[in-house]
Amino acid sequence: MLDLERARQSADQKIVPVALEARPGPIDLGGVTVNTWSYGDAVPGPQIRLRAGDLLRADLRNSLPQPTSIHWHGIALRNDMDGVPALTQDPIAPGTTFRYEFTTPDPGTYIFHPHVGTQLDRGLYGALIVEDPAEPGDYDDELVVVFDDWVDGTGRDPDQVLADLKANGMGGMGGMGGDMQGMEGMEGMQMPQSEALGGDAGDVSYPYYVANGRVSAAAQTFAGKPGQRIRLRMINIGGDTAFRVGVPGVPMTVTHTDGFPVRPVSAPTVLLGMGERVDAVITLPDQSLPLVGIAEGKGGAAHVTLNVGPRSSTTVDAAVADLASRPTVAAVGLVAAEQVVLADKTPDVVHDLEIAGPANRYTWTINGQTYDASRGLPVSEGQRVRLRFVNTTSMFHPMHLHGHTFQVRNAAVPGPRKDTVNVLPKTTIEVDFDADNPGQWLTHCHNIYHGEAGMMTVVSYVG
Ligand SMILES: [Cu+2]
The missing domain is CATH 2.60.40.420 (Cupredoxins -  blue copper proteins)
Structure with missing residues (x-):
């Protein structure tokens, strides 16, 4: 294992130090303040960016009330840095710091999150971008968007959701949140359904969906100019929700999935399961439009506003309705480059x-x-x-x-x-x-x- 890590390193390897603190505290999702757990004082946590072949040195301080770890999702790293307690390391005890240190061999769009209990479904995640030293860079700018379903700090937390699912036996309404008053305990409620997902769309209904930690009412704005080519790095870190992503009337050219290149294909929308990532290039339109992530089959959405100046008459609701009716491309059907x-x-x-x-x-x-x-x-x-x-x-x-x-x-x-x-x-x-x-x-x-x-x-x- 260590021989392999040494083989991945080079004499002039760059070391990229990162300090992370997992901690409880209030986070503003955009007019909705939740008490949750996050890396630092923001959701998503700090974006980590390095180049393929660099050494990531991440010191994680655990200020949570329970043990934690970090899993570097998608990275072909040394096994003892993979962050799975009991399997690859001891859990990181509250009040202690653990150093993760490994070479990142392959460029791509990745994410980091804990691998302890349901901690992933709180605010503990961040994008990990490994740049390609040989990147052709056929785009003007980049936008990383992390889509998430949100329940923590809204009157219940993910541990309670799991306990309810177990208590109710079969899932379905088990995860209904406090925002769904009057619906709890109803008999014969249907599970959310999605044709694109071939059946049940999930076990948990979430009160909120967020893009880069913001609900739609207070969406993040990305400033650009009409005609610019933007590389989207889209990540689904949801606990129980697939996201259908797209920009109404703007085709996406899908270029990568899970970090690795594919034969480029044009798609009106792309479907992302939890843990999946898709990179796509779009040409910015001449009106501001939302980049939407529809909570597939669940009747909610989150977005980032692509602001190019002139306002569009398209509302977010109209964009959601439009995109929901378009064909969607599943990454599994793509062709490897x-x-x-x-x-x-x-x-x-x-x-x-x-x-x-x-x-x-x-x-x-x-x-x-x-x-x-x-x-x-x-x-x-x-x-x-x-x-x-x-x-x-x-x-x-x-x-x-x-x-x-x-x-x-x-x-x-x-x-x-x-x-x-x-x-x-x-x-x-x-x-x-x-x-x-x-x-x-x-x-x-x-x-x-x-x-x-x-x-x-x-x-x-x-x-
Ligand atoms: Cu499953």
Whole structure:
């Protein structure tokens, strides 16, 4: 493991120091003040930016009332810096500081968040941008947008949401917040539905949705000029919500998913499961318009206003209605750019992951088991590994693998390189990767409530 880290380093490697503090406190989401947990005094936390090959040195001070950790989502890093307590490190105790230090090998759009309990569904997250030293840079400016569903500090917190889901057994209305008075306890309420998600759109109803930590009523403004080309780096850090993103009347040229390049494709909207990222280039229109993230199937949205001067007569509501009626592109259907296509190889090992639930007081399982780190999926260094995600349920599951970027299998064309793949109900998705990063690597559903309810296992290097 350390040999591998040394091999990633270079003599003139740049060290990028970052100081983070996880702490409780009030955050203003734009007229809505919540008591939550965040990195520093803002949500999202500080944006970390470095170049591929640099060394990130992040000191995390834990000022929370419980242990925490940071997972560097999507990065092929040394295993002992992956931030999974009990599996890759000891939990970081309250009042202590832990130093994360690792080389970031691959350029792309990433995110960091805790890997303890439901902490992810509070305000503990930040964008991690790894720049490409060879970036062609065919754009004028960049906009990073993190979409999130928000419940913490609105009269309930994510631990209570999970407890309610378990108490109610099957999910559905279990996560209804205090803002939904009169609806709680109603019989026969439908789960939110989405055609694009192939069924249930989620287990939790959130009172708010935010883009870069702002509700729509107080949306962030991005200033630009008509005709400028803007690279959007869009991230879904939601706990239980897929976001459909787009700008009405402005096609997006999708260029990357989960950090890795794809054959560019034009799309009116793109669907992002939790943990997924998409980069796209847009040409700014001659009127100000919102870049919208619709909480797919849930009847809410968040946005960033693209301000180019002249006002548009398009309201946010009209933009949401327009985008909801457009086709949407799922990242799983994209085609890998030639330079990141894995070499053709027959897998040395194939592991099925049969996803089932919810059963028995909101239990979600992989191969009939809830999370047990000692019963993982064995692989050996040097193998080509195939994972088959078999979704037997009526809900989508964004399945994430730590420490690797797999390639989605697609019969006709090389599928995209990704670390999080949205597996729709009653479908199977196969992914391949080279086992070139030894360690114990979690693979799990990025629905935080599914993960915490058991839907996690370990890709375990042995021998
Ligand atoms: Cu799931």
